[in-house]
Amino acid sequence: xxxxxxxxxxxxxxxxxxxxxxxxxxxxxxxxxxxxxxxxxxxxxxxxxxxxxxxxxxxxxxxxxxxxxxxxxxxxxxxxxxxxxxxxxxxxxxxxxxxxxxxxxxxxxxxxxxxxxxxxxxxxxxxxxxxxxxxxxxxxxxxxxxxxxxxxxxxxxxxxxxxxxxxxxxxxxxxxxxxxxxxxxxxxxxxxxxxxxxxxxxxxxxxxxxxxxxxxxxxxxxxxxxxxxxxxxxxxxxxxxxxxxxxxxxxxxxxxxxxxxxxxxxxxxxxxxxxxxx
Amino acid sequence: xxxxxxxxxxxxxxxxxxxxxxxxxxxxxxxxxxxxxxxxxxxxxxxxxxxxxxxxxxxxxxxxxxxxxxxxxxxxxxxxxxxxxxxxxxxxxxxxxxxxxxxxxxxxxxxxxxxxxxxxxxxxxxxxxxxxxxxxxxxxxxxxxxxxxxxxxxxxxxxxxxx
Numbered sequence: 411x412x413x414x415x416x417x418x419x420x421x422x423x424x425x426x427x428x429x430x431x432x433x434x435x436x437x438x439x440x441x442x443x444x445x446x447x448x449x450x451x452x453x454x455x456x457x458x459x460x461x462x463x464x465x466x467x468x469x470x471x472x473x474x475x476x477x478x479x480x481x482x483x484x485x486x487x488x489x490x491x492x493x494x495x496x497x498x499x500x501x502x503x504x505x506x507x508x509x510x511x512x513x514x515x516x517x518x519x520x521x522x523x524x525x526x527x528x529x530x531x532x533x534x535x536x537x538x539x540x541x542x543x544x545x546x547x548x549x550x551x552x553x554x555x556x557x558x559x560x561x562x563x564x565x566x567x568x569x570x571x572x573x574x575x576x577x578x579x580x581x582x583x584x585x586x587x588x589x590x591x592x593x594x595x596x597x598x599x600x601x602x603x604x605x606x607x608x609x610x611x612x613x614x615x616x617x618x619x620x621x622x623x624x625x626x627x628x629x630x631x632x633x634x635x636x637x638x639x640x641x642x643x644x645x646x647x648x649x650x651x652x653x654x655x656x657x658x659x660x661x662x663x664x665x666x667x668x669x670x671x672x673x674x675x676x677x678x679x680x681x682x683x684x685x686x687x688x
Numbered sequence: 689x690x691x692x693x694x695x696x697x698x699x700x701x702x703x704x705x706x707x708x709x710x711x712x713x714x715x716x717x718x719x720x721x722x723x724x725x726x727x728x729x730x731x732x733x734x735x736x737x738x739x740x741x742x743x744x745x746x747x748x749x750x751x752x753x754x755x756x757x758x759x760x761x762x763x764x765x766x767x768x769x770x771x772x773x774x775x776x777x778x779x780x781x782x783x784x785x786x787x788x789x790x791x792x793x794x795x796x797x798x799x800x801x802x803x804x805x806x807x808x809x810x811x812x813x814x815x816x817x818x819x820x821x822x823x824x825x826x827x828x829x830x831x832x833x834x835x836x837x838x839x840x841x842x843x844x845x846x847x848x849x850x851x
Contacts, residue, residue, distance in 0.1 A: 419737070420735070420736045420737050420740075420773075420774070423740055423741070424736070424740050424767075427740050427741070427744045427766045428763055428766060428767070430744075431744065431747075431748075431762045431763045431766065432759070432763070434758055434759040434762070435757055435758070435759040435760070435809065438757060438758060438759075445758065446758065448758070449752055449758040452749060452751075453753075456703070456749055457752075457753075459703055460706075460707050460753075463703060463704050463707045463708075464707060464711075467707075467708070467711075534707070535706075535707060535710055535753055536710040536714055536717060537753065537754045537755055538706060538710075538717055538723075538750050538754055539750065539751070539754035539760075539761060539806075540754060540756060541717065541718060543754070543755045543756065544754070544755035546753065573755070575752075582755060584755060671714060672714075
């Protein structure tokens with residue numbers, strides 16, 4: 411018996427390792443999308459390493475930018491000054507528009523709730539197996555990050571939501587381009603409701619629009635409805651780029667998300683679930 | 689102890705490269721699998737048991753950074769690590785062409801196994817990153833077979849320096 415184990419030691423180790431991993435896979439079945447403790451432990455252990463690497467290279471980059479490329483600072487300052495001016499103007503216009511719906515006191519209360527609930531975050535890692543499924547951000551439970559918090563890009567376009575695992579200073583974000591992501595949305599012109607999910611290739615698909623429906627057109631903008639109780643209503647999601655009528659019950663509608671994967675660097679985490687402006 | 693330190697340093701370097709690649713281009717991550725390179729290097733310099741263990745660890749790290757089924761990349765890399773250790777003990781892989789062919793075949797096997805498990809468990813089609821993933825075995829094998837002798841020389845030089 412012992413000679414059998416000695417002779418086949420390497421095969422037994424291989425079988426044990428595969429069995430262990432099959433066991434880990436089977437553990438996930440009752441948990442569904444929720445991660446198991448082992449996965450969370452590996453994430454908590456290794457995500458700070460990745461965070462540290464990004465911080466290290468950023469500090470080197472910051473040093474080089476700060477000391478070697480100092481001559482660009484004046485140009486950048488001027489650019490930022492212009493951007494602040496333009497944003498102040500935009501803010502004023504939006505406040506004026508908001509006054510049609512709410513009075514001054516209500517607006518102050520509302521905006522008072524909005525500003526502290528927006529947290530700046532940076533992408534520190536991309537999904538190594540499926541690029542358009544998820545990203546990792548440099549904010550975690552110590553920053554008050556919780557599951558289902560909404561993530562926007564720097565222009566306020568919808569990017570995704572926080573899912574587990576959440577480490578102390580890192581968290582994973584499910585992108586709207588993930589095939590398992592579902593967002594309740596409506597079209598701009600005729601307010602046609604649908605469910606938006608990712609196609610896993612960087613675009614999205616607007617689902618459950620019947621083939622006979624003629625109210626959806628190419629080039630229309632898509633916004634969140636807020637019916638899913640995760641994403642607040644009125645957030646920019648994307649634009650319809652193609653509509654194909656198939657022999658199926660539903661149309662095949664491809665939506666190009668507004669956020670650009672290549673420029674997904676700085677993000678905004680919406681910490682309050684109830685940031686409803688209208 | 690030496691093996692543990694070498695593997696830990698290898699994982700750290702793989703993590704650094706993966707992070708840098710993800711900041712340069714998303715397609716770079718799909719074209720070059722740094723964790724597979726680490727598994728092949730470690731397995732080819734040791735044996736199949738060590739290869740399977742390093743494969744399991746690296747695969748699970750990759751899985752933890754990825755949204756999907758935890759353990760799929762783990763199984764694929766465990767098998768790849770085992771096969772690398774098994775073959776490299778029986779065949780001399782020091783000539784460049786032989787090393788390249790072996791690395792190419794092993795990464796192709798890993799990719800097929802991973803895609804099969806992913807499709808079987810997840811019942812979803814694979815994101816091929818506009819076809820970039822199909823050139824992963826070629827690019828990774830080219831890079832690996834070129835770098836492995838240099839890495840081995842560097843590791844030996846460090847060992848001599850420590851003595």
